Amino acid sequence: MTTAGPRRWRSKKRPRWDEATLLHFRFVALRGTIVVLFLVLFAQLWRMQVVESRSFQLRAEHNRLRVDTIAPPRGVAYDRNGVQLVSNTPTFAVVIVPADLPAERDERRSLFRELAQMLRMELWRIQEEVEAREAQRDLYTPLTIQTNVPRELAFGVAENSYRLPGVRVRIEASRGYPYGALTSHILGYVGRISAEEYAALQDRGYELNDRVGKTGVEANLEGLLRGVPGRETIETTAEGKKVASIGTAPPRPGANVHLTIDLDLQKKMAEVMEKSMGPSLYAAAVALNPKSGEVMGMVSIPSYDNNLFSQPLSNEDLRRLLEDPRRPLLNHAIGGAFPPGSIFKVITGAAALQEGVASASTQIVSTGQISVANQYDPSTVYVFKDWASLGLLDFNRALALSSDVYFYHLAGGYQKFTGLGIDRLARYTRLFGLGERTGIPLPGETSGLVPDAEWKREQWKEIWLLGDTYHFGIGQGFMMATPIQMANVVAAVANGGTLWRPQIVREVVAADGQVIRPFAREAIRSLPIEPGHLATIRRGMRDAVATGTATTAQVPGVQVAGKTGTAEFGERDPRTGAYTTTHGWFIAFAPYDDPEIALVVFHEQGQGALTAAPAAKDILRHYFTRPRPVPPARAQAPGAPGGAG
Numbered sequence: 301m302t303t304a305g306p307r308r309w310r311s312k313k314r315p316r317w318d319e320a321t322l323l324h325f326r327f328v329a330l331r332g333t334i335v336v337l338f339l340v341l342f343a344q345l346w347r348m349q350v351v352e353s354r355s356f357q358l359r360a361e362h363n364r365l366r367v368d369t370i371a372p373p374r375g376v377a378y379d380r381n382g383v384q385l386v387s388n389t390p391t392f393a394v395v396i397v398p399a400d401l402p403a404e405r406d407e408r409r410s411l412f413r414e415l416a417q418m419l420r421m422e423l424w425r426i427q428e429e430v431e432a433r434e435a436q437r438d439l440y441t442p443l444t445i446q447t448n449v450p451r452e453l454a455f456g457v458a459e460n461s462y463r464l465p466g467v468r469v470r471i472e473a474s475r476g477y478p479y480g481a482l483t484s485h486i487l488g489y490v491g492r493i494s495a496e497e498y499a500a501l502q503d504r505g506y507e508l509n510d511r512v513g514k515t516g517v518e519a520n521l522e523g524l525l526r527g528v529p530g531r532e533t534i535e536t537t538a539e540g541k542k543v544a545s546i547g548t549a550p551p552r553p554g555a556n557v558h559l560t561i562d563l564d565l566q567k568k569m570a571e572v573m574e575k576s577m578g579p580s581l582y583a584a585a586v587a588l589n590p591k592s593g594e595v596m597g598m599v600s601i602p603s604y605d606n607n608l609f610s611q612p613l614s615n616e617d618l619r620r621l622l623e624d625p626r627r628p629l630l631n632h633a634i635g636g637a638f639p640p641g642s643i644f645k646v647i648t649g650a651a652a653l654q655e656g657v658a659s660a661s662t663q664i665v666s667t668g669q670i671s672v673a674n675q676y677d678p679s680t681v682y683v684f685k686d687w688a689s690l691g692l693l694d695f696n697r698a699l700a701l702s703s704d705v706y707f708y709h710l711a712g713g714y715q716k717f718t719g720l721g722i723d724r725l726a727r728y729t730r731l732f733g734l735g736e737r738t739g740i741p742l743p744g745e746t747s748g749l750v751p752d753a754e755w756k757r758e759q760w761k762e763i764w765l766l767g768d769t770y771h772f773g774i775g776q777g778f779m780m781a782t783p784i785q786m787a788n789v790v791a792a793v794a795n796g797g798t799l800w801r802p803q804i805v806r807e808v809v810a811a812d813g814q815v816i817r818p819f820a821r822e823a824i825r826s827l828p829i830e831p832g833h834l835a836t837i838r839r840g841m842r843d844a845v846a847t848g849t850a851t852t853a854q855v856p857g858v859q860v861a862g863k864t865g866t867a868e869f870g871e872r873d874p875r876t877g878a879y880t881t882t883h884g885w886f887i888a889f890a891p892y893d894d895p896e897i898a899l900v901v902f903h904e905q906g907q908g909a910l911t912a913a914p915a916a917k918d919i920l921r922h923y924f925t926r927p928r929p930v931p932p933a934r935a936q937a938p939g940a941p942g943g944a945g
Contacts, residue, residue, distance in 0.1 A: 370529060371529060373811075374475065374527065380562050385483055387476040387478060388475065389473065397468065398439045415445070419446050419453070442470065443508075513525065517804060520742060530551030561804070565587060586598050587897055588897070590800075593821060600636075602624075604621060636783070637780040638904075642864060644779065650728065665693070697840075699840030700848030734785050738824070741804055793841070803822070853888060862889075863886070882906070884901075
């Protein structure tokens with residue numbers, strides 16, 4: 301007999317859904333999902349079609365229509381006789397439009413690699429320039445990768461454009477300078493716009509791909525030379541390929557510039573200065589029209605070839621220019637300041653005559669030196685030497701023979717003779733334009749230095765001494781001037797007392813021949829010196845060339861007036877106490893009775909009578925004996941003003 305055990309509890313089985321119910325629920329879920337998806341899609345369409353419709357419309361339109369900039373022909377420059385000094389030569393350039401590059405990283409890198417091989421460029425350079433442009437969010441302006449591309453290579457890139465999306469070949473104008481180093485300090489050069497320049501000029505229509513004037517006339521007259529860019533609206537494919545031209549607004553060419561420079565005279569000045577500079581590291585010469593301030597010639601040696609900057613400049617070439625101790629990139633005629641030496645005596649003399657310190661008949665004896673006791677320690681005696689013992693001198697002979705002792709008296713006084721003193725001497729020096737920029741329309745001008753007691757106290761923490769005034773009076777010591785300043789000084793003496801602002805531009809002419817900026821003389825000031833006193837200075841300068849220290853500047857058949865200057869600088873010889881090196885200066889004007897040229901010559905290592913005056917002689921002889929160039933006639937629009945004669 302078996303006994304049944306306890307029965308295990310089991311839950312009731314859940315009723316199973318029939319197939320119809322299950323199918324119903326699945327259908328409901330699917331319908332809900334479809335509704336949600338359609339709601340999401342509708343919301344996205346609403347955002348695109350309503351909320352952001354304008355943005356997408358513009359983007360789509362930009363993919364179809366683009367506006368390309370048409371660079372205007374840049375104006376060129378001529379010398380005063382119509383010789384062309386600048387050219388625009390059509391060249392090929394390879395550019396990249398970042399917006400049309402492949403989006404996929406590997407495709408883009410492959411494109412860059414192939415382009416680098418074709419152009420023989422470093423791959424990293426292309427990548428770096430494109431990334432920089434993309435960082436600026438300017439994706440549609442063509443980025444120039446290489447300029448002056450050879451014709452065959454340019455055609456090769458164009459033929460392979462189907463494999464190089466975003467890469468184009470454009471025709472650009474390459475700026476050329478036929479006379480290179482001869483005119484580089486005047487003309488300057490153009491280069492690709494920098495980030496800083498773009499930030500300042502973008503509101504005036506400049507683009508990241510533009511080239512702008514960097515130095516010289518190219519920089520100073522950038523706004524006139526550039527012209528006005530044109531615009532072409534084109535239809536493109538999605539890959540950026542041009543399909544059709546929709547409309548064009550032509551560019552307006554830049555204005556042409558006629559300079560005051562006489563190229564023939566410029567050539568002669570450069571030739572003479574290169575031959576005469578000897579051991580000098582650098583030299584400079586400036587020729588002015590004393591009646592107008594026109595710069596007829598300006599030479600700074602050594603110079604540089606500005607054509608180097610019309611194409612990518614190699615690091616080696618740039619390093620060579622920057623590390624050259626002769627500083628070829630510096631225009632020494634306007635950017636170099638040096639003690640002027642005895643050519644400064646025309647200022648000391650004019651001030652002394654005007655202030656009544658001396659007259660044309662004032663006589664002083666030069667025994668070769670003067671001795672001055674220290675005002676705080678009489679046992680200490682300072683000796684101020686003349687270059688020779690010249691005996692009894694009146695004003696005219698003292699200037700002709702360049703007596704230091706005579707001008708020590710005029711500047712600082714001696715014993716019972718009362719001189720100008722530092723305050724009056726400094727004031728007249730500034731009236732002659734020293735210590736300030738002349739305002740010549742070229743970048744890089746320096747102001748030089750006119751010292752006085754306050755300046756020395758601030759800079760050196762020392763008091764001004766009588767010896768400082770003596771040195772100042774003969775153009776030594778702290779005094780510093782530029783060749784262009786001293787050219788202006790001699791021009792003012794020659795023309796009777798007007799300090800004209802030096803001019804480089806004779807006139808600016810629009811592409812249609814209309815003169816839009818005629819020449820106009822600009823007076824800085826009229827010197828407060830009586831005409832008779834300036835006439836006394838001119839007579840002394842004429843005698844300097846006829847019978848004085850500047851006889852090496854005599855030109856047969858031409859009455860030249862001039863003044864030599866030899867300024868000490870550098871280190872002193874420990875045995876003699878004399879300076880081991882000197883600057884050589886010479887200032888001149890001619891003809892004496894009716895001056896038409898004022899000239900300054902400067903040698904970094906030279907002497908006034910031995911190097912500078914003979915160089916000036918060669919320049920002046922060429923100027924007065926050459927066949928006079930005749931400027932070509934140029935038709936003007938009715939009523940257009942003409943240039944100065």
